[in-house]
Amino acid sequence: MKAKVDIRKQIEVRAYHIWESEGRPHGRSDEHWRRAEAEILANGKAKPRVRAKAAAPKGRKTKAVKS
Numbered sequence: 001m002k003a004k005v006d007i008r009k010q011i012e013v014r015a016y017h018i019w020e021s022e023g024r025p026h027g028r029s030d031e032h033w034r035r036a037e038a039e040i041l042a043n044g045k046a047k048p049r050v051r052a053k054a055a056a057p058k059g060r061k062t063k064a065v066k067s
Helices: 002-021 029-042
Strands: none
Touching: 002 029
């Protein structure tokens, strides 16, 4: 779990530096975050997070919905 926190902190710090280098513009935090994340992942410092699909609980069958 600590690795996720470290990666998040690295991205946060890099996004802050990007924001500062661009003159601290308003409304572009998502863009800065994505750029920082991409840079860190490209440098091999972190692995991308992968979300697994939620499986149906064992023992329960799902019913097909009729159209």
